[in-house]
Amino acid sequence: MKFLWGIVFFLFIMQFFACSGCELQAPRIRSADRKIIDSLYKMEVETLKLELDSICNLSFDERLKYTVDSIMAVRLIERKKRLGY
16 A cells, blocks of 8 residues: 555656646747837837826826815814814
């Protein structure tokens, strides 16, 4: 019985090591392809940057008002606690 378990254990270990070496390599990118990818990436980033900056500028006033209002509400609560209301 020990011999059978030894064989099973050995086969399990062999299967484990055989499967761990089956990793696929990442594809290589040629320099011409890399230049095309980089230029496309830069174009998209510039477009996204303009769009996101404009969205941020449009919502800045609303976010500022909300922040000031929430700070004032917290201060009012703290002031009421100190005065005992």
